[in-house]
Amino acid sequence: MTILRAMLARELRLALRGGGDVLTLVLFFVIVGAIVPFAVGPDRALLARIAPGIVWIAAFLAMLLGLDRLFRPDHDDGSLILLRQSELPLSMVIAAKLIVHWLVSAVPLIIASPFLAVLLSMEGEALWRTILSLLLGTPALAAFGAIGAAVTVSIRRGGLIAPILIAPLSIPVLIFGTGSITATQSSAAMLFLAALSLMAVALAPFAAALAISSAED
Amino acid sequence: MIDLGPHAVFIVWAYIGVAIGVAGLIGWTLYDARTTAGKLAALEARRAA
Amino acid sequence: MSIETAPKLNWWNRIANPGQFVIWTKPLLWPLVIVTAVLFVVGLYFAFFNSPQDYQMGDTVRIMYVHVPNAWLSQFVYGVMTVSAVGTLVWRHPMADVSMKAAAPLGALFTALALFTGSLWGRPTWGTFWEWDGRMTSTLVLLFIYLGLIALWRAFDDQLRAARVIAVFTLVGAINIPIIKFSVDWWSTLHQPASVFRADGPRMPGSILTPLFVMFFAFTFLFITLQLKAMHTEVKRRRVIGLQRRMAQGDRA
Secondary structure, three states: OOHHHHHHHHHHHHHHHHOOOHHHHHHHHHHHHHHHHHHOOHHHHHHHHHHHHHHHHHHHHHHHHHHHHHHHHHOOOHHHHHHHHOOOOHHHHHHHHHHHHHHHHHHHHHHHHHHHHHOOOOOOOOHHHHHHHHHHHHHHHHHHHHHHHHOOOOOOOOHHHHHHHHHHHHHHHHHHHHHHHHHHHHHHHHHHHHHHHHHHHHHHHHHHHHHHHHOOO | OOOOOOHHHHHHHHHHHHHHHHHHHHHHHHHHHOOOHHHHHHHHHHOOO | OOOOOOOOOOHHHHHHHHHHHHHHHHHHHHHHHHHHHHHHHHHHHHHHHOOOOEEEEOOHHHHHHHHHHHHHHHHHHHHHHHHHHHHHHHHHHHHHHHHHHHHHHHHHHHHHHHHHHHHHHHHHOOOOOOOOOOHHHHHHHHHHHHHHHHHHHHHHHOOOHHHHHHHHEEEEHHHHHHHHHHHHHHHHHHHHOOOOOOOOOOOOOOHHHHHHHHHHHHHHHHHHHHHHHHHHHHHHHHHHHHHHHHHHHHHHH
């Protein structure tokens, strides 16, 4: 348990040391969302209708952006090999990394999401549903991202191929995520989203650990 | 040729497309097999020499 | 083809087994080719000259004879890859790697053909080439997964190490495909007032089922034949890489 806590502290320190990263990610999220009205026109009714989709696409892209720092620095400087030999099972190490990754790359997005939602003509209920759906859905995005990052960590240009692998897996998250913002279906979609996140977070550390230990053999 | 009704174009194109796809797959498989076998033979000949 | 017997390198020992595989399965190849060819001839004869028009779909029913087998193969090939992935991870069977790698492009092509024939079928029946309905959409996602796997195979330098990593991803995909299917179905019923297309009930008369069955087996045998041939090629390719590596080491020494 103490090792796990030390691991969490290490990851958090490393992630926050480059404090600019977190801010960049949030900016990316908001800018991607804010650029859409320029492409589709400032029609408020249309924007309100597609806003859930825009928020989720922006979140998906922002989560992809931060993915490369999940395993790559540790792979490049060799600490991944050391971590594999620690007392803590590799899956637990990855679970710790996953939690920290979610904390530094998803939580800021969730905090910034009301701002984006207001820009996209969302109001009242929809605003709350947006926050809630991101809260429920981003763990699944982070988990799928961790699998993709683990599979591609030993490829030199893996950063390019990971999104191709992750995107098809993330389709259910996007479907239920936008569904739970849309008023008519939100409760069912939120339950599915929560189930998906639970399953993905429970399985991803083991899958990612298996991929990493296979790649490093 | 038998009469395929008003949608003949779609039917014919479906079969042509599948034929092209399958032929391409067979051709590529054979081409890959030939070149790989050739490379292997050349390498083994060089090793034997 | 010679089988290397000197147990010098670990890697070389592992390849000795695939050599046996090639020798054992090579005699199967020609019979498979003949069976496939006969099935295709019979199937195409039935499809064009011996099947009636469907009372609802007319002659477009003939597209089904190439569409359904491809759609079946798109899923069957993923099943083969999943079983191979388990073989790679659990038993570390070298032929499982080879089978997994050989199947990916085949599966991608069959999936693409299923989408192609599906959209040509959709144009006369639905009035559009592409409909975002549950089945077509999840087939499209499946195609993306196949293409991702092919890209992943090409990205790795060391194919033996790649196999285990890709096996993990193949299994993750296998768990996810039913979820994707479910979510896409949910999504398409949400956005469509009523289902456009439910014409393929069990009310199909036997005269349509015969060509369908023959074509179904023809395509399945085509896959088995091509898969076997591609596996043989892959075994040879690995031997080429191994030889090149050995020669490079020999040159250095």
